[in-house]
Amino acid sequence: MGRSMTKMLSIGCLCAAAALLAGCPKKATTVEPPSAGTQIPGFGAGGAGSAGTTALGSNTGTMGAGSQGAGAGGALARNVIYFDFDKSDIKPEYADVISAHARNLTTHPNLKLKLEGNTDQRGTREYNIGLGERRAQAVRRALMLQGVAESQLTTVSFGAERPAVEGDDEAAWAKNRRADMVYTP
Amino acid sequence: MNKALCSVAVLGLSLFCSRSWGEFVVEVTRGQDDAIPIAIVPFSPPDTDAGSFDVARVVADDLARSGRFKAMDRKDMIEQPHNGAGIGFDDWRRLGNDYILVGLMVPQGQDRYNISFELFNVLNRQRLLSYQISANRTGLRLASHQIADMVFDKILGIRGAFATRIAYISVVGSLPNRTYRLIVADADGENPHIVIQSNEPLMSPAWSPDGQTLAYVSFEDRLPSIYVQVLKTGERRRVSARAGVNQAPAWSPDGRKLALTLSTRDGNLDVYVLDPATQALTRITDDPGIDTEPQWSKDGQNLYFTSDRAGGPQIYRIGIQPGDHPRRLTFQGNYNARPRLSPDESQLAFVTQEDGAYRIAVMDLKGRGEVQVLTKGRFDVSPSFAPNGAMIIYASRDRGRGVLALVSADGRVQERLVASEGEVQEPAWSPF
Numbered sequence: 001m002g003r004s005m006t007k008m009l010s011i012g013c014l015c016a017a018a019a020l021l022a023g024c025p026k027k028a029t030t031v032e033p034p035s036a037g038t039q040i041p042g043f044g045a046g047g048a049g050s051a052g053t054t055a056l057g058s059n060t061g062t063m064g065a066g067s068q069g070a071g072a073g074g075a076l077a078r079n080v081i082y083f084d085f086d087k088s089d090i091k092p093e094y095a096d097v098i099s100a101h102a103r104n105l106t107t108h109p110n111l112k113l114k115l116e117g118n119t120d121q122r123g124t125r126e127y128n129i130g131l132g133e134r135r136a137q138a139v140r141r142a143l144m145l146q147g148v149a150e151s152q153l154t155t156v157s158f159g160a161e162r163p164a165v166e167g168d169d170e171a172a173w174a175k176n177r178r179a180d181m182v183y184t185p
Numbered sequence: 186m187n188k189a190l191c192s193v194a195v196l197g198l199s200l201f202c203s204r205s206w207g208e209f210v211v212e213v214t215r216g217q218d219d220a221i222p223i224a225i226v227p228f229s230p231p232d233t234d235a236g237s238f239d240v241a242r243v244v245a246d247d248l249a250r251s252g253r254f255k256a257m258d259r260k261d262m263i264e265q266p267h268n269g270a271g272i273g274f275d276d277w278r279r280l281g282n283d284y285i286l287v288g289l290m291v292p293q294g295q296d297r298y299n300i301s302f303e304l305f306n307v308l309n310r311q312r313l314l315s316y317q318i319s320a321n322r323t324g325l326r327l328a329s330h331q332i333a334d335m336v337f338d339k340i341l342g343i344r345g346a347f348a349t350r351i352a353y354i355s356v357v358g359s360l361p362n363r364t365y366r367l368i369v370a371d372a373d374g375e376n377p378h379i380v381i382q383s384n385e386p387l388m389s390p391a392w393s394p395d396g397q398t399l400a401y402v403s404f405e406d407r408l409p410s411i412y413v414q415v416l417k418t419g420e421r422r423r424v425s426a427r428a429g430v431n432q433a434p435a436w437s438p439d440g441r442k443l444a445l446t447l448s449t450r451d452g453n454l455d456v457y458v459l460d461p462a463t464q465a466l467t468r469i470t471d472d473p474g475i476d477t478e479p480q481w482s483k484d485g486q487n488l489y490f491t492s493d494r495a496g497g498p499q500i501y502r503i504g505i506q507p508g509d510h511p512r513r514l515t516f517q518g519n520y521n522a523r524p525r526l527s528p529d530e531s532q533l534a535f536v537t538q539e540d541g542a543y544r545i546a547v548m549d550l551k552g553r554g555e556v557q558v559l560t561k562g563r564f565d566v567s568p569s570f571a572p573n574g575a576m577i578i579y580a581s582r583d584r585g586r587g588v589l590a591l592v593s594a595d596g597r598v599q600e601r602l603v604a605s606e607g608e609v610q611e612p613a614w615s616p617f
Binding site: 114116121122123124125126127129130131133134136137140150154155156157158159161162163164166167168 | 404428451491566567611
């Protein structure tokens with residue numbers, strides 16, 4: 001045990017040295033920020049590890065049984081809403097996203113949408129669950145205001161537990177303060 | 186107290202039997218200036234074989250890690266006595282030691298050892314401890330921690346917490362392929378065992394008062410539920426899977442109830458008390474803000490919790506009897522959250538925001554509520570007291586990684602525990 005502790009100590013020292021040199025010591029690969037249309041977290045039928053690349057507009061089979069994307073691909077294909085720090089109000093730039101999904105849901109009453117609220121990494125984990133829930137609820141209310149039935153919507157908060165982008169800076173944080181919209185079967 | 190955890194494969198989650206994983210590196214970042222110098226002489230048996238366990242090393246590391254002791258470097262030991270008769274006190278005093286611990290490990294048969302040890306005050310040559318422990322090979326590490334406890338207690342008059350455990354969450358990988366593990370290890374980070382592993386988040390480990398069971402939040406099926414799991418057997422039971430939020434479990438002092446956070450359909454988070462056996466539920470807070478992170482008082486009559494009913498999160502206390510109104514406890518700054526009571530209730534640890542940084546602070550509950558900020562990081566969260574109240578373990582970030590760190594309750598000692606793999610977060614220190 002003592003020997004492996006020494007080994008770990010040397011690895012720890014090496015990592016520290018590498019960190020000083022490289023400034024970027026993480027062993028695990030950093031996930032790329034999802035660009036529009038590819039590997040959007042939460043896109044698809046909610047399965048963990050859903051790794052499909054989906055071009056904008058061609059959403060066959062990913063919106064729930066028996067549906068095609070309603071209307072133009074654009075706003076409906078966007079299924080992440082981003083938030084400002086410590087805020088859960090939906091910014092005007094997402095109004096069309098809300099409308100598109102509201103239209104999709106009211107047109108296809110069999111569809112169900114899960115709203116997953118997330119926060120950035122700052123603050124305490126359990127309080128962040130509350131903030132994530134606020135964001136999911138904001139989207140839920142916005143959709144209901146546009147006629148979506150309560151029964152079609154569920155919310156879940158992941159707080160800070162499922163960051164889309166890793167990093168201790170605003171660039172990463174901005175991509176994690178989000179509500180993901182996930183159609184479920 | 187050997188933690189043999191048995192394995193059951195359930196629902197794509199995995200529970201492992203005694204599988205060692207990863208290790209910690211301890212970095213002391215700030216020691217105590219007046220640390221007591223002590224010589225801990227190797228206990229090696231007369232016929233030292235290369236594979237024998239180094240009891241004295243574990244004892245020395247424990248005492249040094251407390252920040253209160255400075256262990257003499259072995260290289261400087263000109264002789265290595267194994268009992269009092271062999272100690273040349275003047276020499277040890279000249280080398281600057283206030284205390285000396287000597288001992289001997291004598292094998293007894295295949296797998297057993299008799300460890301005898303003595304603790305002396307070097308200055309007045311008084312023998313403070315004389316003791317024997319018998320242990321088999323797998324029990325040597327625990328025996329070493331127990332020896333460190335005895336030395337710590339004898340010299341400082343404080344019960345040692347070296348033979349305790351920590352639970353924490355380890356996260357490896359990036360979305361969508363993250364692996365979350367709830368791990369229990371010795372308090373020094375050695376001997377880690379996976380309690381449960383999942384592809385979805387695990388959170389908020391909470392030790393039952395008897396140290397036998399952990400409650401935690403699991404996002405299996407992408408929905409949060411609260412589970413309780415018996416560590417010895419791996420047997421787990423889901424105790425709350427209500428629609429919406431099921432979070433922040435906290436055991437009552439008698440181990441019979443759980444305080445927790447649930448949500449209404451409209452996403453209003455509040456604190457409740459659940460009897461897991463009967464599923465009887467009592468609502469404790471009823472307020473549109475986020476009310477969460479409950480913690481029980483020692484008498485089981487009050488709950489400390491976080492609420493943002495006043496704007497930003499602050500810490501409140503409420504009696505669990507119906508009709509009691511919450512009393513706000515924190516008034517400095519806009520963010521005070523996640524209360525944790527010290528075992529003797531003299532201090533309340535919590536997370537405070539100071540100049541944009543999240544830090545661990547303690548409030549003096551016996552005096553005038555004075556607040557002291559203990560840490561200096563940017564993202565210090567999740568404080569948990571050791572059961573002797575002397576140290577607080579918490580989560581921090583270092584060079585882009587989640588790490589665990591330790592700070593003494595008075596802020597004078599600071600250490601970092603860096604895992605060999607991935608991120609670590611949400612530590613919880615076991616009871617005695």
